[in-house]
Amino acid sequence: MIEELSHIFKSPAPPEGIGDDCAVIRIGRQQMLVSTDMLADSTHFSHIMSNMEKGRMAAAVNLSDIAAMGGRPVAMVVSLGIPRYMRRGDISDIARGINERAVEFGVRIVGGDTKSTQELTISITVMGRKTGRLLLRSGARAGQILAVTGTIGEAAAEYSRLERGEKPEKGSRLFNPEPRIEEGILLSKSGISSAAIDITDGLALSAWYISRASCVRLEIDEEAVPVARRLSGHGIGSTRQKEIAYYWGGDYELLFTAESREALGRVASRMKTPVTVIGSVCKGEGVYSRRGKKKALLEERGYDAFTGKKIDS
Amino acid sequence: MIEELSHIFKSPAPPEGIGDDCAVIRIGRQQMLVSTDMLADSTHFSHIMSNMEKGRMAAAVNLSDIAAMGGRPVAMVVSLGIPRYMRRGDISDIARGINERAVEFGVRIVGGDTKSTQELTISITVMGRKTGRLLLRSGARAGQILAVTGTIGEAAAEYSRLERGEKPEKGSRLFNPEPRIEEGILLSKSGISSAAIDITDGLALSAWYISRASCVRLEIDEEAVPVARRLSGHGIGSTRQKEIAYYWGGDYELLFTAESREALGRVASRMKTPVTVIGSVCKGEGVYSRRGKKKALLEERGYDAFTGKKIDS
Numbered sequence: 001m002i003e004e005l006s007h008i009f010k011s012p013a014p015p016e017g018i019g020d021d022c023a024v025i026r027i028g029r030q031q032m033l034v035s036t037d038m039l040a041d042s043t044h045f046s047h048i049m050s051n052m053e054k055g056r057m058a059a060a061v062n063l064s065d066i067a068a069m070g071g072r073p074v075a076m077v078v079s080l081g082i083p084r085y086m087r088r089g090d091i092s093d094i095a096r097g098i099n100e101r102a103v104e105f106g107v108r109i110v111g112g113d114t115k116s117t118q119e120l121t122i123s124i125t126v127m128g129r130k131t132g133r134l135l136l137r138s139g140a141r142a143g144q145i146l147a148v149t150g151t152i153g154e155a156a157a158e159y160s161r162l163e164r165g166e167k168p169e170k171g172s173r174l175f176n177p178e179p180r181i182e183e184g185i186l187l188s189k190s191g192i193s194s195a196a197i198d199i200t201d202g203l204a205l206s207a208w209y210i211s212r213a214s215c216v217r218l219e220i221d222e223e224a225v226p227v228a229r230r231l232s233g234h235g236i237g238s239t240r241q242k243e244i245a246y247y248w249g250g251d252y253e254l255l256f257t258a259e260s261r262e263a264l265g266r267v268a269s270r271m272k273t274p275v276t277v278i279g280s281v282c283k284g285e286g287v288y289s290r291r292g293k294k295k296a297l298l299e300e301r302g303y304d305a306f307t308g309k310k311i312d313s
Numbered sequence: 314m315i316e317e318l319s320h321i322f323k324s325p326a327p328p329e330g331i332g333d334d335c336a337v338i339r340i341g342r343q344q345m346l347v348s349t350d351m352l353a354d355s356t357h358f359s360h361i362m363s364n365m366e367k368g369r370m371a372a373a374v375n376l377s378d379i380a381a382m383g384g385r386p387v388a389m390v391v392s393l394g395i396p397r398y399m400r401r402g403d404i405s406d407i408a409r410g411i412n413e414r415a416v417e418f419g420v421r422i423v424g425g426d427t428k429s430t431q432e433l434t435i436s437i438t439v440m441g442r443k444t445g446r447l448l449l450r451s452g453a454r455a456g457q458i459l460a461v462t463g464t465i466g467e468a469a470a471e472y473s474r475l476e477r478g479e480k481p482e483k484g485s486r487l488f489n490p491e492p493r494i495e496e497g498i499l500l501s502k503s504g505i506s507s508a509a510i511d512i513t514d515g516l517a518l519s520a521w522y523i524s525r526a527s528c529v530r531l532e533i534d535e536e537a538v539p540v541a542r543r544l545s546g547h548g549i550g551s552t553r554q555k556e557i558a559y560y561w562g563g564d565y566e567l568l569f570t571a572e573s574r575e576a577l578g579r580v581a582s583r584m585k586t587p588v589t590v591i592g593s594v595c596k597g598e599g600v601y602s603r604r605g606k607k608k609a610l611l612e613e614r615g616y617d618a619f620t621g622k623k624i625d626s
Contacts, residue, residue, distance in 0.1 A: 001404070001427055008408040009391070009415070009422035016423065023423035025388045027442050030343030034423065036438060038392040040430040075338045078322070079351040079436050081394075091314070095321040102322070109322035110329065110336035110347065113436075114314055116620045117353040123392050123426075123436035125349060129340050307429045 001306070019213070020137050021068035021197060024130070033128040035065035041083075041120035043307065046175070048168060051090045053175045055097020058122040061200070063105055063179035064252045068198040070135040070188025071128040073107045073181065078124050081117030094122065105181055132188035135256060139194035140214035144257040146279040147264060149180050149271075152203055153228035153241070155250030160231075177252035183271050187256055192263040196256035202249035202302025207287040210255070217284030220298070222291040226276040246289070249303025257281055314619070332526070333450050334381035334510060335441070346441040348378035354396075354433035356620065359488070361481060364403045366488045368410020371435040374513070376418055376492035377565045381511045383448040383501025384441035386420045386494065391437050394430030407435065418494055445501035448509035448569060453527035457507070457570040459592040460577060461539065462493050462584075465516055466554070468563030470543035490565035496584050500569055505576040509569035515562035515615025520600040523568070530597030533611070535604040539589040559602070562616025570594055 002018065011017035015024040022033040039045065039058050049057070059076070066073040078098055082091055091114075102109050107126070140146075158174035161167075168175070180198075187193035195214060199206040203225070207218045227245050258264040261277055268275045279290075287298045315331065324330035328337040335346040352358065352371050362370070372389070379386040391411055395404055404427075415422050420439070453459075471487035474480075481488070493511070500506040508527060512519040516538070520531045540558050571577040574590060581588045592603075600611045 001401070002425075004401070004405060005391075005393075005408050005425065005427070008405060009412050009425075011422055011424075017421070018424055023388070023390070025421070025423050025440070027340070027345040027387055027440060028343045030341045030345075032340040032343075032345070034388070034390060034438075034440065036390040036392050036424055036426050036436075038394055038426045038428045038430075038434070038436055040394055040428055040434075042431055043429045074340055075336070075347070077336070077347055077349040077438055078318075079349050080318075081351055081353055081434055088314070088317070092317060092321060095318050099322050108330070108338070109324055110338050111324075111331055111349055112318065112322075113349050113351045114318070114619055115351045115353055116356045117351075117434060118355055118432045119430065121351070121353075121394055121430060121434050121436075123349075123351055123434075125347075125390055125438035127338070127340060127347065127440070306427055 014138065015134060015136055021065040022071065024134065031130055033066055033069050033071040033130065034125065035062060036125040037062045038121060038123040049175050051093035052097035055094040056101050056176060058124055059098045059101035060177045060179050060252065062124045062126040063101065063181060064177065064198045066126055066128040067180045067184035068135065068196050068254060070131055070133065070184045070196065072131050072185060073105055073126050073128040075108045075110045076102060076124055076126045078109055078112040080114045081121030082114060083117060083119055086120065131185045133191045133194060135184065135188055135193055135196035137195065137197055137210050137213035140210050140216050140257045140281045141194065142216055142281050142283045144259060144281040145261060145264065145277050146218055146257055146281055147275050147277045148226065148253050148255050149183050149273045149275050150253040151226045151228040152245050152251055152253065153231040156244045156248040157228050157230035174250060179252060180254045180273060183254060183273055186267050186270055190267045192258045192267055193256050196254050199251055199253050199255050200249055200303065202247045203255065204246040204287060204298040205300060205302030206255050208300045211285060211287050217282040218279060218287045219282055220279040220289050222289045224276060224278045246298055247302050328447060328449055334378040335384065337447065344443055346379055346382050346384040346443065347438065348375060349438040350375045351434065351436040362488050364406035365410035368407040369414050369489060371437055372411045372414035373490045373492050373565065375437040375439040376414065376494060377490065377511045379439055379441040380493045380497040381448065381509050381567060383444055383446065383497045383509065385444050385498060386418055386439050386441040388421045388423045389415060389437055389439045391422055391425040393427045394434030395427060396430060396432055399433065444498045446504045446507060448497065448501055448506055450508065450510055450523050450526035452507035453523050453529050453570045453594045454507065455529055455594050455596045457572060457594040458574060458577065458590050459531055459570055459594055460588050460590045461566050461568050462496050462586045462588050463566045464539045464541040465558050465564055465566065466541035466544040469557045469561040470541050487563060492565060493567045493586060496567060496586055499580050499583055503580045505572045505580055506569050509567050511565050512568050513562055513565055513616065515560045516568065517559040517600060517611040518613060518615030519568050521613045524598060524600050530595040531592060531600045532595055533592040533602050535602045537589060537591045559611060560615050
């Protein structure tokens with residue numbers, strides 16, 4: 001669908017057009033980053049989320065797209081589609097949630113729109129500026145290393161708690177994703193990284209996006225993947241754990257490349273979030289999981305943001 | 314509602330924040346214009362509109378906001394909320410409609426999002442650049458003249474045709490609003506204008522927005538208002554005609570100020586769209602309709618874009 005739309009729109013190739021986390025456009029002499037995300041109640045929000053959380057999440061997923069390019073977010077416009085059954089106070093709470101994240105990252109909310117719709121719909125566009133080297137899906141080069149911020153499976157662990165009927169954990173990443181803005185900027189400014197993506201669609205599918213856009217093979221060391229401790233602590237077996245780490249999605253961490261372990265070490269020491277080297281960029285194509293001498297091709301599947309459901313093809 | 318949201322968002326005063334047709338933001342050293350509009354099927358589109366027309370309209374209402382600031386639109390991002398019952402071909406048609414208008418005005422579609430929603434929702438953000446003097450709702454000064462592009466009541470005339478069960482007229486302004494981009498740019502570049510707004514909410518309400526933002530009184534010569542010929546030609550009496558011209562809305566013409574008739578004459582001669590001087594900017598407050606020596610305060614009412622309905626307070 002996105003391919004068909006890109007074709008109809010005659011969108012320029014990324015990063016100037018559709019196909020990366022942000023588009024890089026030129027207004028006058030200035031390059032800027034822009035990205036947009038729409039979230040709808042029936043598809044993207046859980047009924048147990050508070051209105052504040054819905055607002056916070058809508059802001060965060062947009063900010064994460066700027067993070068994945070190594071940019072600094074500057075301004076946002078916010079459109080709210082509001083159903084008849086929502087009260088004024090609910091809408092204010094959504095706005096408060098959006099504003100919290102905007103303030104936290106120094107982003108100004110400069111415009112928006114409010115319209116009557118059948119279900120709650122939050123559409124945000126975020127604009128930002130380049131800070132250094134652009135981090136592109138097409139930027140990976142053979143010889144680089146592959147790394148991720150934070151841990152993988154936090155969103156899945158929380159989802160699994162809720163499935164078991166447990167109370168939601170306050171501040172859990174499932175409803176409160178953390179855009180890795182400062183981490184992206186450090187990578188971009190240092191010049192040691194040339195490719196990044198946020199892994200909301202799952203580690204495997206996100207790696208596939210980089211592999212295809214960069215025409216490289218990615219190899220992931222299965223045992224190096226930093227799986228959320230909460231995941232292993234809840235009786236989830238290791239096959240299931242592997243399935244979740246590769247295919248589940250919902251984590252807003254950055255998967256990125258770097259020139260070397262040494263270079264990354266120097267930059268990572270300035271980050272608040274730990275980073276883990278999980279593999280390497282090689283000549284070839286596809287995404288492989290390796291364990292000892294065994295290599296297995298990872299499937300090109302993950303979370304489908306369109307329907308809010310997993311692609312279990 | 315918008316006031317409450319502006320407060321929660323701590324949005325800067327216009328034109329840097331919420332409250333004019335666009336926000337003027339700074340990315341690096343560059344000032345740029347940004348605006349966003351969301352349209353939903355149940356609220357903003359007629360069931361007799363084709364998918365192409367829905368797409369064209371969504372693009373046009375966004376472009377009109379750039380026109381009202383005197384800007385040049387540069388890029389757009391397009392989010393589509395797509396209900397299950399829509400076929401792929403329908404979505405392509407919407408995209409084609411959006412693209413037609415983008416191409417026409419030299420605007421690149423650089424990004425977007427597609428999500429599953431309960432009803433068709435089109436959310437577009439348009440970015441542009443300043444071309445000259447900014448045209449602001451707050452820019453009107455006593456001593457200036459007041460003018461409009463085109464004619465008023467085109468949308469109402471078509472609506473009235475449809476109400477009578479007649480076939481829609483091809484290319485009618487009701488479904489195919491015409492953003493006055495080149496007209497706005499000529500006004501902005503020439504420096505003869507300091508205030509503009511598009512009159513989608515109706516002439517009276519739009520004039521009230523300028524009056525309040527600029528702290529001036531606007532006086533409109535009732536007989537000078539260029540009412541659509543189609544409106545008078547369909548047996549609509551003059552009281553009804555006046556009601557429509559002032560309060561109906563749906564026309565995407567520009568209401569603007571200019572330094573003098575002479576200055577406007579020079580600039581207007583380079584426009585494809587006729588402009589008509591309809592009144593003057595005076596010290597004081599409020600919006601008045603004058604006919605001979607009689608002056609009557611116009612009501613502060615018009616079209617409500619939130620619900621897609623007229624405010625008949």
